Amino acid sequence: MVAGVQILSKEAEQAQTQILTEDALKFLAALHRTFESTRQSLLVARTVAQQKIDAGNALDFPSETAHVRADPSWHCAPPAPGLEDRRVEITGPTDRKMVINALNSGTKTFMADFEGEYLHSSFPAPYANSPTFANMLNGQVNLGDAIRRKIDFETNGKSYKLVEKPAILIIRPRGWHLDEPRVTVDNAPMSASIFDFALYFFHNAKELVARGAGPYFYLPKMEHYLEARLWNDIFNFSQSYIGMPHGVIRGTVLIETLPAAFQMEEILFELRQHSSGLNCGRWDYIFSFIKKRRADRTAVLPDRKDVTMEVPFMDAYVRLLIQTCHKRKVAAMGGMSAQIPIKEDPKANEIAMAKVRADKLREVKNGHDGTWIAHPLINKIAMDVFNEHMLGPNQYHVRREDVKVAAADLLSTSVPGQITSEGIRSSVATSLAYSSAWLGGNGCIPLNHLMEDAATAEITRVQLWQYVKYGSRVSDSGELVTAEHIDKVVDEVVPTLKNPMISQKNLDIVAKYLKKQVRQEWPSEFLTSDLMSYLAIADGCPAHWQRSVL
Known part of the structure; x- marks a missing residue:
């Protein structure tokens, strides 16, 4: 309807007729x-x-x-x-x-x-x-x-x-x-x-x-x-x-x-x-x-x-x-x-x-x-x-x-506490559960009586990366936190995440994603930016527009 503007999805056609009107698209284009x-x-x-x-x-x-x-x-x-x-x-x-x-x-x-x-x-x-x-x-x-x-x-x-x-x-x-x-x-x-x-x-x-x-x-x-x-x-x-x-x-x-x-x-x-x-x-x-x-x-x-x-x-x-x-x-x-x-x-x-x-x-x-x-x-x-x-x-x-x-x-880093096996396992579970639910169209998920969202998933992702990057040790076992250590925890946690919001396909995607993240020189800026391509392609966007994160 508006020169230069393309809608690369056939989703929610009824909503489009109410929301993506010609005048609204002109406004979007002007902005x-x-x-x-x-x-x-x-x-x-x-x-x-x-x-x-x-x-x-x-x-x-x-x-x-x-x-x-x-x-x-x-x-x-x-x-x-x-x-x-x-x-x-x-x-x-x-x-x-x-x-x-x-x-x-x-x-x-x-x-x-x-x-x-x-x-x-x-x-x-x-x-x-x-x-x-x-x-x-x-x-x-x-x-x-x-x-x-x-x-x-x-x-x-x-x-x-x-x-x-x-x-x-x-x-x-x-x-x-x-x-x-x-x-x-x-x-x-x-x-x-x-x-x-x-x-x-x-x-x-x-x-x-x-x-x-x-x-x-x-x-x-x-x-x-x-x-x-x-x-x-x-x-x-x-x-x-x-x-x-x-x-x-x-x-x-x-x-x-x-x-x-x-x-x-x-x-x-x-x-x-x-x-x-x-x-x-x-x-x-x-x-x-x-x-x-x-x-x-x-x-x-x-x-x-x-x-x-x-x-x-x-x-x-x-x-x-x-x-x-x-x-x-x-x-x-x-x-x-x-x-x-x-x-x-x-x-x-x-x-x-x-x-x-x-x-x-x-x-x-x-x-x-x-x-x-x-x-x-x-x-x-x-x-x-x-x-x-x-x-x-x-x-x-x-x-x-x-x-x-x-x-x-x-900038103070005076934070009492330790890096524990339970904490690492919890971080892996939070990151995997949230990210896989997000790919399925849901933006938060309950886990252990807490509501986990993108912010908490992001904390867990970058903390796991941080522990690997700087060779942290688990306080209760003395074990060095390596990428292989995170791989093992991921493989142990994946079968435990039984939830109607989580599909095995999406869980496999985010498990690979997390394993790759802890091996990066620097963590990605936002997991939502990384995973957006999966939603976009599912909505009908051409694959060549999207970047691969795996």
């Missing part, structure tokens, strides 16, 4: 042609920055933006309608039933996740997005119907209807590093970020404003303030394109990479007309901490369970984020507890929920303005904690002027 070169240059800059870190240049707060950090006069935009109080936010996929359950959960907001890399569990089974084309397009349809209150439906004799005042909707598009290979403009794949943002914005922005809210977004995986500037430029372009006032959009940035932790104020400054705060994307942040310091043998971390929010580098990151947000008068959002309700074991459930309660209490006492939950049944726990300790709509008045965080605090 791509205006901003794709900038995105590509920023991705190259990431590679250059990593090379400098590998060469021994320590991360620090940028000297060229010291004036931004020192200037007390600037503040971000005031809270947009519906975002004044965000004390509990639920995350989840864009599946039709899940959208209704999340909007009806009683939380203040619902983060609908196109990235599919965070936790969600909903009745009766856990589920999150994997970016098949059908998932991405049907998700757009479902969100548009939810905004217009047309999402009610019946299945298996059960009725699903929205409550009168559902949670406020926030959308998370995919990160800057990801392409959308099923849609090309001028023979180049689109940015997945722009694809997800643009379709939602184009079809729903005016309707959202008419209903008293607005187009609100969570912005993931950024590594530099210039990447935030790109989002701000896209926001301004998009508002002008459809004839809306500037400043209607709001974006909350997930601080989930180590470089971004050194540029929090700069990121807020770039988005100040459209900012609604920062979020502690804790699991991705741990992944980034390991990956960015891949050339530093002193940065080898112990078992994943020992890397808690109380270890020095995580505590410093949290305290700096809260101080930064409240200095600039925006929300400092907490993160996700991995625990999920355990219906079949009341005692184990009590222990798990006590961990959730303690986590939320730590967040509200630190000064966070809200938190994330993974399951509707956890809403009451989180809401009770925040209601007791946060009497107003937020805690912007908690300035945390006592906080003094230096670069060394953010």
